[in-house]
Amino acid sequence: MRRPATPPVVVVGAGVAGLSVALSAAPREVILLDPGGIGSSRLAQGGIAAALAAGDSVRAHVADTLQAGAFHNDAAIAWSVIGAAPDAVAWLQVMGVGFDRDGQGLQLGREGGHGVHRIVHAGGDRTGECVVAALQARLARAAHVHRRTGASVQSLLMRGRNVAGVEVRGDDGRIEVIEAGAVVLATGGLGALFERSTNAETTSGSGLALAMAAGAHTRDLEFVQFHPTALDADGPRLPLITEALRGAGARLRDHRGRRLMRGRHPLGDLAPRDVVSRRVWEAGRDGPVWIDATGLTPGWERAFPTVAGTCRAHGVDPRTQPIPVTAAAHFHMGGIATDALGRTSVPNLFAVGEVACNGLHGANRLASNSLLEGVVCGRWLGAHLRLAPARVSHEDAFRTVALGEGLGASALATVRRTLWHAAGPVRTKLALASAIREIRAMAASGWQARVAQAVLEAALQRPASLGAHWRVDA
Ligand SMILES: Cc1cc2nc3c(=O)[nH]c(=O)nc-3n(C[C@H](O)[C@H](O)[C@H](O)COP(=O)(O)OP(=O)(O)OC[C@H]3O[C@@H](n4cnc5c(N)ncnc54)[C@H](O)[C@@H]3O)c2cc1C
Structure with missing residues (x-):
């Protein structure tokens, strides 16, 4: 058993949320558990929402967030997270993320539910990959973080009601116990529990299951966002056809070629995701549904290399052919109930990113607000753990709360x-x-x-x- 003099923070999961916590907790010692594989962060295409454009404002971004969330959001959280968005983008730039630029500065895209262009992106539609790569490169130089690859959490270690560490299974099957002053679950969502999903197979709610086993309160579990335009293909993970493609002018069409969203919502093809997903689900009962990018300015595919590559890999040339799409589980608004600092109802157990529910997204997430949440709340939590290390009680004996068999x-x-x-x-x-x-x-x-x-x-x-x-x- 590892018994350091000052118990470290264990961060479970190396997506944008876990990486942001780990980097921001310096100089507190952090053990970052990264089982490998693809979490949702690396798959993110569209980008990160922030009110940066002239004429845009935090107020307008909050208004769009609350509208998309059906006013089920925690408005105070929305104001603080969204208010911190411009600073989060600046921090990511300092961390080495090279956001795409145009003549005016950062290039801003637009996605469903947003009233204006406010999405920063990197590498065209490779935003998540670029952000994770930059944060990982920073992490490699951070002396306070020990990154453990191939390690996945099997159990939480408890002393009385307090979380006191984790039990980890390595790639080689060995089980190791790590004592910790705080455990941060940054394990992502649960989309892969649905038959049609844009999430990787490992994004299946293991962190939520562990927290539930430890008696942590949950919130809003019924709210799952379905993305309206996953590529209609075989396989456990359906590739995403980013909403930004509709932002650039691509249009949804039914099996007869008719515009799917015409007359259905004032924002048309860029209506909030729940509205568009239900329409795609309904229309899918009568025949295939398509997204048509054939009318876009020639050369558009250079700005969407992931979409273009995915289509070609599935035998579709999106320059000349419509792309078959389906609705698919995409993002979990609900999760482990937390406050703005990621505190759960179980002492020393924290949650951040998609596994957590602090009320930001309400009943439906506004596009590109979740990488933002991971960065903003991850930084807040890291700073909190740095300044206020959790206390460990040595009075109670250890017991384990196990995930159990899959x-x-x-x-x-x-x-x-x-x-x-x-x-x-x-x-x-x-x-x-x-x-x-x-x-x-x-x-x-x-x-x-x-x-x-x-x-x-x-x-x-x-x-x-x-x-x-x-x-x-x-
Ligand atoms: C295809 C796609 C496109 C998206 N596009 C955007 C976008 O453009 N903008 C936006 O804001 N959001 C987007 N999202 C949503 C966004 O990517 C996620 O909500 C966000 O990245 C979640 O970050 P996270 O750090 O909470 O979790 P993840 O990035 O999913 O990371 C979770 C980590 O936890 C690890 N883990 C899981 N279980 C265990 C365990 N038991 N033990 C140890 N480790 C574990 C995983 O391996 C992984 O490292 C997209 C999502 C998908 C699927």
Whole structure:
């Protein structure tokens, strides 16, 4: 067992949130656990929202955030996170992120739900990759951080009610116990628990499951954002066709070539994601749905290298052919309940980024507000841990709260299918109740089923539609 004189902070997860915490906690010792693989941060395409344009304001950005969130947001959190956005962009530049520029300065894109152009991006549509690479490069030079690759958390170590460390499984299967003064869950969302998802397979709610096992309060679990334009392909992770493509003028069309969003919302193709996703889901019942970029200015694909490459890899030339799309689970607004500093209801346990719910996103996230949340709240939490190290009580004996076994492949496929059909973009009481009965029977066999059950139960308990939670029987 590792027993340092001053217990370090253990940060679980190396996406944008975990990296921001780790970098900002200096000089406090940090052990950063990075199992490897792809989290959502590296997949992010569109960018980071910040009120930087002349004529834009924090007020306008907050207004768009609350509108998209169906006013279910914590307005005070929204004001503080969004108020910190310009500074977060400046910090990322200091960290080495080279955002794309034009003649006027930082180039600003526009996405659904935003009233103006306010999305900074890097490498065209490779924003997440560029941000993670820059933060990782900084981390490699940070003496206070020990990065442990191939390590995933299996259990939380508790002393009485306090979290006191983690049990980690390495690549080689060895289990190691690490004592810590604070444990930060930065493990990302749960999109991969849905059959159709833009998330990597590992983004399946393990941090949420651990926190639930430790008795942490959760919040808003029913609110899952579905992205309207994932590439309609086979495979566990559907590549994203970024909303920024619609921002650049691409249009959604139904199987007859008609404009899908015409007359449906004042913002048309750039309406909030829940509105567009439901439309794509509905239209998908009659035939394929397409996003048509063939009318864009020739050469557009240079600004969207990921989209262009993905399409070609699936046999579509987006310059001349419409791109087949489907709705897919994309982002979890709900999660472990926290305050602005990432404090959970369990002492010494913190959560930040997509696994956490501090109320910023309300019932539906405004596009490009989540990398922002990871950076802003990650920096706040890092500074908090630096200034106010958590106290450790040595009076109680250790006990462990374990994640437990995961489901086998066939049971996991059942959970994913059930969650997609019952708790997808369109929900009914009947489907939710029957899914709960099915999943409850599997809950003892794997933590994924327990997380799925919690999402279904939260969805059943909210009889009226709100934001991304759409009860067609309400
Ligand atoms: C395709 C796609 C495009 C997106 N585009 C944008 C965008 O343009 N702008 C925007 O703002 N948002 C975007 N999002 C959402 C955004 O990327 C995520 O919300 C955000 O990156 C989450 O960051 P995170 O650090 O909380 O989690 P992640 O980046 O998912 O990182 C989680 C980390 O935790 C690790 N982990 C998980 N479980 C364990 C465990 N048990 N033990 C140890 N480690 C564990 C993972 O390996 C990973 O390192 C997009 C999401 C997707 C999927």
